[in-house]
Amino acid sequence: MGLDEEIKSLEDEIRNTRYNKATSQHIGRLKAKLAKIKDDAVSRAMKSAGGGEGYSVKKSGDGTIVLVGFPSVGKSTLLNKLTGAESETAAYAFTTLTVVPGLMEYKGAKIQILDIPGLIAGAAMGKGRGKEVIAVVRTADLIVILGDVFNGVHVDVLMHELYDAGIRINKPKPDITIKRTGYGGIRLNTVGAVDMDIEEVRAILAESKVMNADVLIRGNNVTQDDVIDAMMGNRMYIPAFISINKVDLISEDERKEVEDGMREKYGVDPIMISAHSGYNLEKLQDAIYDYLGFIRIYMKPYGEEADMEEPMIMRRGSTIEDVCRRLHRDFVDQFRYAKIWGTSVKHDAAKVGLQHKVADGDIVTIVTKL
Structure with a gap:
């Protein structure tokens, strides 16, 4: 057998x-x-796999997302719209033969987006370019499962391939x-x-x-x-969401039918987009930002005004210690206290310690021993 x-x-x-x-x-x-x-x-x-050219991508930015979909679903077009990266697009399968990175800047966050060769059935077992592609997906901070309005069944196949590859989506370890x-x-x-x-x-x-x-x-x-x-x-436990492309090619009634079908099957609302026309791309960007769990922290040097132009991007649940480590590892050793203005404290300029959890929009001053 x-x-x-x-x-x-x-x-x-x-x-x-x-x-x-x-x-x-x-x-x-x-x-x-x-x-x-x-x-x-x-x-x-x-x-x-052998790690062929283009399949070893250094992670950069505040988070890395991977676009996962069948060949010709529109990943390259979407990457180009979101980041300005130059990923070749054409109306035939397997246009992307390597991993193409791009950088999307959104709400102060720098988010690396990877366009990978299209997955096919059996990819987890090494069919097509599956072995190299799966290795890249397993390193992602977020997976965007990209389908199109004409092939909803592809989403099922992609879910199955990710599961077989030891990737558990939207599930705590x-x-x-x-x-x-x-x-x-x-x-x-x-x-x-x-x-x-x-x-x-x-x-x-x-x-x-x-x-x-x-x-x-x-x-x-x-x-x-x-x-x-x-x-x-x-096993890798990675957040993910479903987005359906090419909605500009069908009627409003057909689009609603696709959307309702996805909601009934997967229990979530897919994000309906058109990478070609740009429809709903801001909603997609919001979803990427939210699923990555980003919050914005504004640093206020002692005795100076807060820098409200360039936030420090952290993840939900981050502590003052995490903020200190992002600034410099010596800040933890030399830490005395922090002052916070924002929703994570009961009153402005409250003094807190290293284990205090920060919230989106907090203004933070770190006071050290030196």
């Missing part, structure tokens, strides 16, 4: 087996075996620790409402020949797939 046949056989058996307590161990074992086979195939494809030991079998500890017993975990780990380990699962609604991902240890 070839690789494709073995994968299909396992997927069919999982799909046709009703999940209950009696079958949970069997299903868990099948899922773990399937994940191992796919992961081995992807790893072999990655190793054989499960809090699961698997620590191998030399004896004692599998020992399971849980914190939260975990509806999974030790036999299921034991069956999953056995597929990777893990017979002795301490397993700690924290959180609620943890699934077998989460445990399998923790066992593999190489």
